[in-house]
Amino acid sequence: MDIDPTLLKLKIPTFTLQPLIENAIKHGISNMLEQGTARIRAYRNNGLAFIEIEDNAGTFHEEEINDGLGIKIVDKRIKSLFGNDFGTTVLCVPNELTRLTIKIPLGVLDT
Numbered sequence: 496m497d498i499d500p501t502l503l504k505l506k507i508p509t510f511t512l513q514p515l516i517e518n519a520i521k522h523g524i525s526n527m528l529e530q531g532t533a534r535i536r537a538y539r540n541n542g543l544a545f546i547e548i549e550d551n552a553g554t555f556h557e558e559e560i561n562d563g564l565g566i567k568i569v570d571k572r573i574k575s576l577f578g579n580d581f582g583t584t585v586l587c588v589p590n591e592l593t594r595l596t597i598k599i600p601l602g603v604l605d606t
């Protein structure tokens with residue numbers, strides 16, 4: 496984990512991280528023969544909070560967003576709360592990494 500200490504009290508919607516971390520393990524690193532790694536990173540940039548969940552499997556396929564519920568539900572919840580400029584994005588480098596990034600505005604859910 497690599498979490499900006501100023502984000503430790505940031506409130507995010509319920510069940511945002513759990514399904515995404517579960518996806519990284521279940522659909523990513525659990526299928527690897529070599530050692531798998533899952534990482535969580537949170538940082539600030541230009542008044543926004545970014546949370547990244549990354550695995551080193553690189554097995555994500557774009558059609559999985561439509562087939563699965565985890566990413567789709569989290570993205571819909573973020574967009575519903577904050578607007579279409581926010582939500583999730585996925586970067587996949589085959590056999591190297593899958594990184595899902597959540598973008599939310601700062602200040603809205605800060606405590």
